[in-house]
Amino acid sequence: MSYVDVNGKQIEVDEDGFICDPDLWNEEIVRCFARLEGVDELTDDHWKVIHYLRGYYRQFGIAPMIRKLCKETGFNLQRIYELFPSGPAKGACKLAGLPKPTGCV
Amino acid sequence: MSYVDVNGKQIEVDEDGFICDPDLWNEEIVRCFARLEGVDELTDDHWKVIHYLRGYYRQFGIAPMIRKLCKETGFNLQRIYELFPSGPAKGACKLAGLPKPTGCV
Amino acid sequence: MDDRETPLLDELEEGDWPSFVAELKRAAEKSAMSADLLRQIERSYADNTGHWKRGGIVGVRGYGGGVVGRYSAMPEEFPGVKEFHTLRVNEPAGFYYTTEKLRELCDVWDKYGSGLLNLHGSTGDIILLGTTTENLQPCFDALGEIGFDLGGSGSAMRTLSCCVGQSRCEHACIDTMDVTHDLTMNFQMEIHRPAFPYKFKIKVSGCPNDCAAASARSDLAIIGVWRDAIEIDQQGVAEYVDEGFDLFNRVIRRCPTWALDWDAEEKRLKLTSEDCVHCMHCINEMPKALRVGQERGAAVLIGGKAPVVKGAMIGWVLVPFMRLEPPYQELKDLIVQVTEFWAEHGKNRERLAELIDRLGMPAFLEGIGVEPCPQMVDAPRSNPYLFWREEEVKHA
């Protein structure tokens, strides 16, 4: 396991940079992760996606399917990749503090 | 629908003589039904079967399978027919105030 | 009864095929019940729907089945069929009768019932069609006098039936009628006092032609088969060929496993016996020349049934070969094993096939103590979802 320094706090993440204890998640962590994922500025659109993901996960215990994410946020897939260049799973879910999605490889 | 006179009370039964409203069931009814089913005297053994049937029905919402009935009461099939000459379904269940069993015809 | 009362049914008196309406009328002349039956049926034809009530649990003393209760839904209009129960009467094996016995039966039935009957019901019973609750017991008693007992109904072992077998068929590998009669006598308790999760049917066919339709209609089918080579009378075959019989197209090419070949020079039919799957086709086509082998016995198939609930099934091979000689102990033991397991694990109204489907064939086989064999399957499993018992894995 490795650690990411978030304003001095050591946050444990797995090899892929996903947070190990989702309970530790907070907005500062997002900002820090964002930089690592190539997101320079966190806009409202970013937050919309992040909040949607967290809400969905809290309710259903799983990450939404991408199609659902697009539908509910109103962003098409292209736009999601603009917001999160490493994609919804590697990018958005990671920032939202979700467990690694189970979509297949 | 027809009615059976139980000590002056008219109890509604279907063509087969099964009680229409199981909530009306009581021991007097049993005694009356018993006569109609050719059971001359209600012994402890009879009551054991009847109480078992009612208990099971209350718990599971269905009549027990015959095999279960035999096992739990300790009476073999032969004995059940001695107690209730018209058999466990037509005889015992009817006396116990259960709905008509769904075993096939 | 007035002829014009049944204009719709009357149409079914026309035509060459024997008419059940004629029979209804014949009975109606003697029986008020039958007359009302005729009227109620006419009403069904007019309304396009049946007029019987659901339910009907009636019977005779000491038995849990053998009678199907039936009440008219329009008893005021058709009082004769207010109660119109049928008695299922166990047929003699092979459906053979002396006219004397049949007449006795008719007399009893004219006395206690509608005078209408089915020869036979599709399970095999003689169906005495329509009597009152009151008449059930006396009718049963009178039947007993002439040697007719009731058959099965409800969650019981049902009346057995069989093909004509050795009594009139050259193909019979087993004595179907004797097996049927013997099992029937042996399982009287199971037939008359329902104690199973659901119905349980047994039928017996003498060979794979399955003239008793056993594999589709019985939870346990007993079907005769042999395991040595087909007996070939080469002279007989040559005669067929000489008479212009198209051996190649009628037989050789249609053998499912190409087990046969014709040696034109030697005028010999060659059989690769290990390829023969006992389909009967060649024997059926040339009964004068070919004959089932000498090592005879039966296979036991299980699970045949109609569509409800999990879909229709055609019986599955449980035992590919079993010798069958009186007193058929091995067979009886197997039936007990199977029904015991089912009675123990089956749910209410769950047929044997459905139980096996739910628990898995391996679990069932283990439960009844039968060894797996390749004849049981068309092909081994294709999915990798294998179970392992703890002992097996530990030793590895």
Place this chain on the structure above:
Amino acid sequence: MDDRETPLLDELEEGDWPSFVAELKRAAEKSAMSADLLRQIERSYADNTGHWKRGGIVGVRGYGGGVVGRYSAMPEEFPGVKEFHTLRVNEPAGFYYTTEKLRELCDVWDKYGSGLLNLHGSTGDIILLGTTTENLQPCFDALGEIGFDLGGSGSAMRTLSCCVGQSRCEHACIDTMDVTHDLTMNFQMEIHRPAFPYKFKIKVSGCPNDCAAASARSDLAIIGVWRDAIEIDQQGVAEYVDEGFDLFNRVIRRCPTWALDWDAEEKRLKLTSEDCVHCMHCINEMPKALRVGQERGAAVLIGGKAPVVKGAMIGWVLVPFMRLEPPYQELKDLIVQVTEFWAEHGKNRERLAELIDRLGMPAFLEGIGVEPCPQMVDAPRSNPYLFWREEEVKHA
């Protein structure tokens, strides 16, 4: 690297079949990653188990897939494979290469990765086996320079692949390579940015021989077929026969529908074309004399997949015949219809076949607007459990 470090693997350098261990060693000479890979594999051989961690979500910017992340479970011991991700590189249709292109690829891979690769992965990709997270992006960029893009991974449309088709096969009813390339270009978005419930595979075979194994390994298989009669060069057939070819046993008898017959007098092969089910057998056996017909197109089969979760499937006929000419619009529309329906109704990790199994084929067909046809089934349903739409019943 010391030879005695890998005694177990060394045994696999013996024998005539080309050795992957030799390849590992060749790569290990140049690459520290490969050297550690070799060591870790040796350890696996000793321990009887793999030493990779689960998980691994890494990639390149702008894509959601194309890389399979992999981390060693023993990074201290084998630091070279601490990160050991594979890049799935989309192969050119038909697996044809110029040596120039292959060399360029090798150069890039020696620079950024382990120097080990699979030609090819079983989906069809070039699998570049092992690089670090850091090197992913530069490697991808360098691949782009030489014209290699990534293929699919994750819940995406996967890299397509096909048989050699018209480029080298006389049986090809469609231009498999062009279809593959065209679809690949058309569906770049779906390949690179996973947005489906699960993986979705497409493979293309030129005829029912299915040399791309499409029907077993693709959610949507495109398989060439014709619908007029097989072209018969009678002269050619006669030559086969004259040369002693056993026409009856090798062809006529093995045609699954007995569509062929040999007229020995006229020396003509007679084809009952309506009986031909395009199995290819006769054409395969006599390629010099028989040929697929002229009205050519493809069938589309859906649902092929491996065992997990509901069991393995072989593709089911969805469209029995479709003409396939560029720009393949009908086919593309169909693919969009199918994937849209699946994306809309499928659950996470539910393959197309599993969705159809869950909802029923009739509901699926209605959903994608394809008319039912008898080619879709081996036989119509046998259970009486039919659904009726309200409109249908009302009009009755």
Place this chain on the structure above:
Amino acid sequence: MPKTDFGPPDYREMIPPIVRENYGKWRYHRIPRPGVLEHVSETGDVLSSVRVASPRLVSTDFVREICEIADKYCGGHLRFTTRHNIEFLVSDREKLQPLLDELEGRGYLIGGVGRAISNVVHTQGWIHCKSAVTDASGLVKSIMDELHDYYTGKKPVPAKLRIAVACCVNMCGACHCSDIAVVGIHRRVPRVNDDVVSKSCEIPSTIASCPTGAIRPNPKLKSITIAPEKCMYCGNCAAVCPAIDVMDPDTDGVSIWVGGKLSNARTTPKFSRLAIPYLPNHPPRWPEVTEAVKNLVEVWRQRAKPGERMGEWIERIGWERFFQITGIPFTEKHIDDFTHATTTFRSSMQFRI
């Protein structure tokens, strides 16, 4: 206690002497004329069995009549077949022709043997069953009035053809494995009387009775609810629970199934498959059903090879062509969507286009 468990008459007392003497000794048989089987024993004895159609639903007088005939020609013995035909068993060769003459004189139909259409296995229908969607006896009579020439052998057919009729999907016959099966079906979701459910229904059994899991408990009403989109009207719930009604004369109908068989000859036993999902239920003559059955028989009769049963013929020509030739439309209803549906989908390129 009354006498019980004594079982049926012993067959040994029912069989005629010739059968007793040649039991297990029959060598072969031939069919000298339609409707007659001639079994030859290794003892040299010859037994002629004359097969005659029966409506199955008969009066005692009918029985007495056939007994009378059997007394006259068969030494007082007769039998019935597993398909409900009557068989007169003639051991005295002299009596065969007179028997045939008398039977014909009385209007009996002789046939059903060998390559023929035999009697129809059927069920109770409106005569006695509470579940009957249609009337089996009436359907059989209507159909066989059209087809009896194939029974008597006046018109030859390529092979045995077994027809079965069932008045509901319980299929109290071997409909599911018949060359042609006629089955009554419902098409409307059952109506539930909640009040009666709460009193006389074993709710768990009723829920378990539904093949497609369409039934949910409705605890509020102490009743159950049927999900209409899941219900395919099999009526099994109505068999289990008296408070459920599935009958509906307006929408009930008849379906037709083809290609089943049971013998193992050549091909293994086969299920019947859906041909026509719905035809109207039109007593007393069911013209649509009769017509459809006749069409199926005719199409088969004219095209099958000798010895080829319905299902074998269809498999040879392919279901694609079966639908084309018969003119029956292929619809989404023909595609299975029950438990094992996927195993019936075509997983190959072997089809006709």
Place this chain on the structure above:
Amino acid sequence: MPKTDFGPPDYREMIPPIVRENYGKWRYHRIPRPGVLEHVSETGDVLSSVRVASPRLVSTDFVREICEIADKYCGGHLRFTTRHNIEFLVSDREKLQPLLDELEGRGYLIGGVGRAISNVVHTQGWIHCKSAVTDASGLVKSIMDELHDYYTGKKPVPAKLRIAVACCVNMCGACHCSDIAVVGIHRRVPRVNDDVVSKSCEIPSTIASCPTGAIRPNPKLKSITIAPEKCMYCGNCAAVCPAIDVMDPDTDGVSIWVGGKLSNARTTPKFSRLAIPYLPNHPPRWPEVTEAVKNLVEVWRQRAKPGERMGEWIERIGWERFFQITGIPFTEKHIDDFTHATTTFRSSMQFRI
């Protein structure tokens, strides 16, 4: 933004001139010697393809080596087959024999064409996959070291034979439709780390991932529980949830499946069927597996008719005899008990006793 979505190299730039010129014009082919295909075009052109075995897992130097050969004899063109063989494409007839000589000289195996065993389709194994029960590459090498004579044509076989190896039941190949398939299997119920589940598992997905419904939620621990009697160790839950571990070197093993195929020639595509449920996982040479595969090949080779593939041969002689001849015991494991099990039970009297 970097360049994206430009797709693979265009095949038109990859194919050799002879292919470009004869695209769609090939008339027939013949197999002049094992491992060589000769395609004849309607233009008269002849293309010889020389097929050579590849370990599939190769180094860049290997690739450079084959490129060098292709430059010398094939104008700088080559291709790979769908089963990972290398094909050298020779348009200049003169160069064919020298190419063959050079290949043989360098120790390449030429073969896999026509009636032969071709290359083994296989998977990553311990080389790269986290799910690998066994090592695919090692198994392939061990098996093919025994069978290469059937690849090169030194020993002829009756028909094509396709072998596939997969390191787990995900079967990343077409194992499920191969003449012989070798598949790694687990035999122990996975272990669950409840603590990790609660943190990094999508519980609903994990529950849904189990084919047999063995997984239940365990709300108390915010985790899940596996019912051991329902689990058949497929490992799918472990693929979905990082907290589940199914690996167990002590009990893991290898299974063997036979009789699958994919072509539509003669018979329709078939699934492979279980032959041997378990053999030990014995690297580096897997003697038990190698032996078993060889036995299967030999038995088939000696008994099948010309042109008869493994599954066709088995179906002709019957599974009963297959088990008898191969000496493989038939056990309860061979009897299906998954969803469509009942459709695989023998519903006929057609069997060998």
